[in-house]
Amino acid sequence: MAAAHISTAHVSITVADDHLDDLDGVAQALRERGVHVDEVFGALGIIVGSVPETRRAALTQLPGIAAVDVQPGGPTRFTVPPPDAPVQ
Amino acid sequence: MIDAPDRGPIATRTDRYVVVFRDDVPALEMDRAVRDLLGQPGPGGAVARAEDFADRAVTAEEADRAAAVVFDELGVAVIAADPDRYPSVQAAVSTDPRIVVVEPELIYTVLPGQLPGQDTGVQLPAQPGPAVPRPADPATPSAEYLRGYRDGVQDLARRLGQAGGSAMDLIAQVSYQDTDQAAWGLHATGVLTSPATGAGIRIAVLDTGFDLTHPDFSGRPITGRSFVPGEEVQDRHGHGTHCIGTAAGPAAPGQGPRYGVAPEAQIWAGKVLSDSGSGTDTNILAGLNWAVAGGCEVISMSLGADLDQVVQRYETVGRRALAAGSLLIAAAGNNAARRRGSVGFVGVPANSPSIMAVGAVDQTLAVADFSARSSALPGGQVDLAAPGVDVLSSWPMPGRTRSISGTSMATPHVAGLAALWAQTRGDRGQALWTTLVQSASRLDASSADVGTGLALAPQRTG
Numbered sequence: 001m002a003a004a005h006i007s008t009a010h011v012s013i014t015v016a017d018d019h020l021d022d023l024d025g026v027a028q029a030l031r032e033r034g035v036h037v038d039e040v041f042g043a044l045g046i047i048v049g050s051v052p053e054t055r056r057a058a059l060t061q062l063p064g065i066a067a068v069d070v071q072p073g074g075p076t077r078f079t080v081p082p083p084d085a086p087v088q
Numbered sequence: 089m090i091d092a093p094d095r096g097p098i099a100t101r102t103d104r105y106v107v108v109f110r111d112d113v114p115a116l117e118m119d120r121a122v123r124d125l126l127g128q129p130g131p132g133g134a135v136a137r138a139e140d141f142a143d144r145a146v147t148a149e150e151a152d153r154a155a156a157v158v159f160d161e162l163g164v165a166v167i168a169a170d171p172d173r174y175p176s177v178q179a180a181v182s183t184d185p186r187i188v189v190v191e192p193e194l195i196y197t198v199l200p201g202q203l204p205g206q207d208t209g210v211q212l213p214a215q216p217g218p219a220v221p222r223p224a225d226p227a228t229p230s231a232e233y234l235r236g237y238r239d240g241v242q243d244l245a246r247r248l249g250q251a252g253g254s255a256m257d258l259i260a261q262v263s264y265q266d267t268d269q270a271a272w273g274l275h276a277t278g279v280l281t282s283p284a285t286g287a288g289i290r291i292a293v294l295d296t297g298f299d300l301t302h303p304d305f306s307g308r309p310i311t312g313r314s315f316v317p318g319e320e321v322q323d324r325h326g327h328g329t330h331c332i333g334t335a336a337g338p339a340a341p342g343q344g345p346r347y348g349v350a351p352e353a354q355i356w357a358g359k360v361l362s363d364s365g366s367g368t369d370t371n372i373l374a375g376l377n378w379a380v381a382g383g384c385e386v387i388s389m390s391l392g393a394d395l396d397q398v399v400q401r402y403e404t405v406g407r408r409a410l411a412a413g414s415l416l417i418a419a420a421g422n423n424a425a426r427r428r429g430s431v432g433f434v435g436v437p438a439n440s441p442s443i444m445a446v447g448a449v450d451q452t453l454a455v456a457d458f459s460a461r462s463s464a465l466p467g468g469q470v471d472l473a474a475p476g477v478d479v480l481s482s483w484p485m486p487g488r489t490r491s492i493s494g495t496s497m498a499t500p501h502v503a504g505l506a507a508l509w510a511q512t513r514g515d516r517g518q519a520l521w522t523t524l525v526q527s528a529s530r531l532d533a534s535s536a537d538v539g540t541g542l543a544l545a546p547q548r549t550g
Contacts, residue, residue, distance in 0.1 A: 010369075012369055012370075012373065012401045014400060014401050014404045038370065039370065039373075039374060041373050041374065041376070042377065042381065043376075043377045043380040043381035043408075043412065044376060044377045044380060044404075044405045044408055044409075045404070045408060046373050046377070046401055046405060048369070048370045048373060067400040067401065067404070069399060069400055069401050077366050077367070077368060077393065078360075078361065078366065078367050078368070078369075078371075078372060078391045078392060078393050079361070079365055079366040079367075079391075079393075080295075080296065080325070080327045080361055080365040080366075080390070080391060080496065081365065082364075082365060083325055083326040083327065083365075086492075086493060087422050087458045087492075087493050087494045088327055088330070088390075088422075088492050088493065088494035088496040
């Protein structure tokens with residue numbers, strides 16, 4: 001395989017309601033399709049991790065996946081202003 | 089709603105005057121009083137009464153032809169008088185027991201950049217004074233003038249209604265202040281008269297952490313967890329400590345006025361934003377997961393990203409949290425600059441339908457300049473408003489307390505109030521949401537800015 005650079009997408013994967021009781025199974029299926037799973041949030045039914053861009057689209061076809069959200073350039077950043085800002 | 093003074097005058101005066109009668113003056117006596125003022129001895133003539141017109145709707149043209157119009161249901165009349173006569177009218181009124189006050193009539197205009205039906209930005213002069221002739225010829229009133237007249241009468245009627253009919257209340261407009269007893273927001277939301285304390289309710293505040301050494305919280309059990317890699321719960325920013333103070337600060341701080349809404353709630357401090365004030369999705373989802381799994385009935389998120397788009401994961405998370413009995417409350421956002429004509433939009437995650445979005449009001453319960461308006465997205469609406477200007481709360485030592493502004497400060501007010509309701513009624517999740525929006529005090533401001541209004545504390549019943 002050529003050593004072309006393949007970019008990686010940070011993803012938040014929403015598990016469908018009907019698979020909430022099998023989060024570990026869904027996570028394993030994701031790993032088998034190239035997802036590096038960072039965290040499984042059991043109370044929320046959300047799995048976060050990263051995946052090569054080329055393999056991302058296929059994830060939505062997996063059973064038990066409701067949504068695959070990706071932010072260009074990395075995860076959404078949430079911010080609050082510096083402590084001395086007038087409006088917080 | 090009366091505008092903050094720094095928006096400048098937006099009402100101009102006419103050569104007409106508004107007469108406010110005492111509550112117990114009958115309609116016929118109002119007629120007589122007006123005739124006395126005008127120097128007209130008998131009935132008929134140029135005094136019109138609102139009930140003489142179809143549907144009691146007086147047009148500006150009709151009002152212009154009459155020397156006076158009596159709105160007897162309101163206990164108000166509008167009279168025409170030459171500005172030179174104003175001092176003598178004032179003198180006559182001061183000895184007339186039927187009349188409370190005579191003030192110059194104003195022409196009301198919609199503020200630049202505002203849409204019809206929104207805040208008319210009405211401002212009354214502090215003292216009645218000599219009138220300034222209006223630019224339009226009264227014989228040919230412009231459409232602008234007609235609208236202004238209608239808005240003026242409607243506004244007056246509305247404020248009379250609010251004031252319970254008392255003209256003195258009408259003149260003394262609401263403005264809350266910090267007192268020795270408590271921060272203004274606690275006065276405004278009825279916290280000080282509420283029997284509830286938040287006891288038994290867990291409030292998670294997902295923010296920059298908490299100053300665990302703060303003397304106002306000594307001896308208070310704090311459940312803390314950091315989701316920021318390499319940083320501890322200890323707050324080296326201040327934002328999180330301020331938000332936690334508003335939501336759950338003590339009933340009697342070591343020094344200074346009370347600033348906490350739910351003093352006996354259990355505090356869960358989830359650090360999802362770094363000491364420099366930023367965090368990722370993963371941090372926040374991790375904090376949410378911790379709070380929902382821990383059974384927190386209320387989760388406060390004074391954070392946001394200025395994205396005008398639906399983010400599916402937050403909607404899903406909000407829905408699942410509600411089903412699990414956790415209410416997510418988020419700041420609407422500070423991306424408005426209303427004095428410059430920009431109303432902004434509710435950002436992520438507050439724009440998720442299942443996450444409650446909180447806007448900010450000031451001490452006069454007017455929408456704060458920075459407070460974001462509802463967006464067009466489904467779920468992008470502001471659901472409630474709360475105090476968010478010059479809010480006093482705890483700050484990391486050695487500062488101890490600080491007053492700051494933002495929808496970030498409004499949000500923990502609602503979180504604390506939610507804990508009071510959860511304790512009082514046992515409501516959880518969607519039921520708690522419903523109780524909060526139902527019990528809110530309606531405001532004059534547009535629902536696009538404040539939702540159903542100002543969130544309130546439960547009061548003793550019966």
